[in-house]
Amino acid sequence: MELVLAIRKISIPFILLLLILMTLNQWQIFSKAQSELEEEIAAIDSLKLKQETIKNLTENKNLLADSINSLQYMIPSNKEHSDLLGYLNSLFIKHNIQINYLEFSDHVEKEDFNEIPINISLKGQYNEVVNLLNEFRMGNRPLRIDELHIDIGDGSSIVHCDILAYAFFRETAE
Known part of the structure; x- marks a missing residue:
């Protein structure tokens, strides 16, 4: 055990x-x-x-x-400057803007559309110029602003503005 x-x-x-x-x-x-x-x-x-x-x-x-x-x-299918000029003129009148200079340059061809450079020199009340620039951006015929120079004069609310903007159009198929 x-x-x-x-x-x-x-x-x-x-x-x-x-x-x-x-x-x-x-x-x-x-x-x-x-x-x-x-x-x-x-x-x-x-x-x-x-x-x-x-x-x-x-x-x-x-x-x-x-x-x-x-x-x-929103991009028009023709490049007639008269339509664009009429549109711009209606905006200038609407915002009480005085045009000193307006020139269309030769169009620039892109892949799907063309651009028209527009040189504009204008004068107006500061708030109206700002409203105009907003309409350029968001209006019926949008414009791209590439250059903008604003000169505020002698303390008044009137500003002088030089703009290089681009309008757009598409070529129509013929």
Whole structure:
């Protein structure tokens, strides 16, 4: 009987040690799996964010395409200066602007449209000149202003303004 007791004394610590080692091994496997799961969750969150960004960019692309299409209808399909001169004259009258100088330069050909450079020298009330410039930008016939020089005289509200603007037109298919 003494032999059996001795074997049991040795086997209990051995079994406990084996049980502890197996528990540590299982804990290590569990920790590794949990770490990999957290990495996968982070990767999924990152992909969801990228997907949302792509969706937003696609929506913005569609809005920009719609804006471009609507702006293209505002570009006249002929380059007759008289139409443009009539439009500018109506704006100058509307905003009580005095024209000192107005000159059309040769048109510049671009890929989808042409530009007509316009040199304008004018004089008027400061707030009316600002309103005119806003109408150049957002009016029925938008103009791009490339150069602008404003000279405020002797403290009065009258300003002198020199502008290099560009009007746009499309060539009609013949």
